[in-house]
Amino acid sequence: MEGNQLFPVFIKLNSIHTLLVGAGPVGLEKLTAILGNSPEANVTVIALEVLPGVKQLAEKHERLSILTREFDPSDLDGVDLVVAATNNDELNQQIREEADRRNLLVNFADKPDLCNFYLGSIVKKGDLKIAISTNGKSPTIAKRLKEVLNDSLPEEINDTLQNMQALRNTLNGDFAAKVKKLNAVTSSLVDGKGERTSRANLKWLIWSAIVFSFAIVVAVFWHKEPEFQTYIANLNPMFYWFLIGGFIFAMIDGAIGMSYGVTSTSFSLAMGVPPASASMGVHLSEILSNGIAGWMHYRFGNVNWKLFKLLLIPGIIGAVTGAYLLSSLEHYSNYTKPVVSLYTLILGCVILSKAYQVNRKKAVQNGKIKKISLLGLFGGFIDAVGGGGWGSIVLSSLIAGGRNARFSLGTVKITRFFIALMSSLTFITMLNGAHWEAVAGLVIGSALASPIAAKVSNKISAKTIMVSVGVLVILVSLRSIINFILKLV
The missing domain is CATH 3.40.50.720 (NAD(P)-binding Rossmann-like Domain)
Structure with a gap:
């Protein structure tokens, strides 16, 4: 046989x-x-x-x-x-x-x-254990399948398993009745109806939010900035610099999953854009790119919805608060700029240190972070004030806490869309004027990069990119801080 x-x-x-x-x-x-x-x-x-x-x-x-x-x-x-x-x-x-x-x-x-x-090779997720056998033909194939399943199955599947056990313990009736009830509860895992419904709702929500937000942006720009029309006909050369910069920074973000905000903000500050306007440009450009990225992650099943719910509302509250505070201090940009530059300097050092942790497994994993909502609140606030940091802070913390990297990235990307949306609306409402050429350049440049960033990222060394980004951000931030100190002297 x-x-x-x-x-x-x-x-x-x-x-x-x-x-x-x-x-x-x-x-x-x-x-x-x-x-x-x-x-x-x-x-x-x-x-x-x-x-x-x-x-x-x-x-x-x-x-x-x-x-x-x-x-x-x-x-x-x-x-x-x-x-x-x-x-x-x-x-x-x-x-x-x-x-x-x-x-x-x-x-x-x-x-x-x-x-x-x-x-056989074993895949273990809490109480779930899967054994793989190749009938002794190829242990290497078994190991490769183990790696695939380890990456594909989220750590949170054990939570689902525990919930199913708790549900099973509450069921009454004979064995057949219990099986029928449990089959009904888990049917969405195989028939895809629940997933298709959720996917359709999420798709409608994301694209409606994108269209709605850009409609508001255009309307507010047209109303608050009389010269907005002339910018379209006679674009400032700064637009092209930010167009190129937005494209490059989005490509970097696609390769390492973070640093778009910090690189864009550092570049904006170096070009003379005030902190609030810089942060607004970053968040406006991230609406479309993160909406697309979040949607793609959802299509591939990379979103942890329990984690999404814990991050979303606190993250929005923190982002709106940070955007409101920074916009209120726009008249004091000469003083807030070095503070933001100090923040980007710290993030640059963080990125540089993480470059040497790529592909390096920790001997001991820390316990999972319990206070997810506080992490979201802090990450959203710092992200709005500093023009970036949601990925660097939240994603890094989740992965360092032992959570699945792929599901953490997908969840952080899709929540980032809503964080960017609410931050942008707050900035637009608060600011009477802005560097629209810089904002437009970042928006268009990052949107152009989004569809191809993932393909290009597979051919570039993540460590090389992270080292280059870290060094660049540190140098630009130091330049801004030194210039501020020299003015005081």
């Missing part, structure tokens, strides 16, 4: 005795997999040479014992499961024969013909 005929089972290793023969690199890998899935497993390791990593595991797990000696057939007495991680063919054959005499299941590293069970 063709195909994989293995029967998958999940074993309670804490209730049986497992023997591991071999404590080299392969033995350490096998032992790490065993204890990673069953920390309370009762395991005995037998080997002539033992790697330090194996000894370190023994210090952390009380039920792990090490015997530094040769294997003896009597070692199989009282054992329930055997894993052999040796490169000695004679020893492997001896272990298989002795195990068969005792009717023991045994696994051999890289010896599928000798095995009567395999250790």
